[in-house]
Amino acid sequence: MTFNKTTEQTSNYEHLDKMSVDELLININNEDKTVAYAVEKALPQISALVTQIVTKMQAGGRLFYIGAGTSGRLGVVDASECPPTFGVPFDTVVGIIAGGDEAIRKAVENAEDNATQAWIDLQAHDISTKDVVIGIAASGTTPYVIGGLEKCNENGILTGSISCNAASPISNTAQFPIDVVVGPEFVTGSSRMKAGTAQKLVLNMISTATMIQLGKVKGNKMVDMQLSNSKLVDRGVKMIMSEIPVTYDSAAELLQNMGSVRKAIDHFNASK
Incomplete structure (x- = not known):
């Protein structure tokens, strides 16, 4: 059966190049308004995954994000913000991007197409059954991410995923998938836009809810934050x-x- 990516479907808007600045901004904003509602529909999936993460981390496990391109960068950002915000060691939440740290700043050719590299990258961190690995891919088809999740499944490591297409290959691979279906992008196929926003919102939820459950917040205060400035x-x-x-x-x-x-x-x- 053919898998149709809604993130690749033609934009609902025509002749973007003929729009004024105000028209562009208004229309982009109108599309962005729909993202939170798409995330809301996925709350039961997000809850199921967070519950599993908390259990694993309470027992000494770690959380890993794997992704390529925009999705990988978002995972790296979320992971890097956990130590200063919640005072956890830098290796408690780890973001891994296809192509390595160089890919954070510029695209690394064919990195996302390597289906075996993610497992190699995870092994460099001594990944184990105590840990959780979340694959992030707006398309839901990234070989780097799917290959990594498949190897984790084979080795008894709990897996989750964040995708912006329903019933995607990555969702069919992860044990706890999250599908946030945001529909076509304002600029056709530019998944750094609504899909990227959706992924960022979900990552905020996952890390923040997990850290609160682990006791890293008192009342509504970040009592374990690093005093870095x-x-x-x-x-x-x-x-x-x-x-x-x-x-x-x-x-x-x-x-x-x-x-x-x-x-x-x-x-x-x-x-x-």
């Missing part, structure tokens, strides 16, 4: 002040001495 230090001080009765200067001293918002609050409470 003055803005974050100031935010941390104000977090401490919202939790315990201390002045700004005292909170700043506590934060400097203890190294994290969580430790500062716990230290203060323990001393009472």
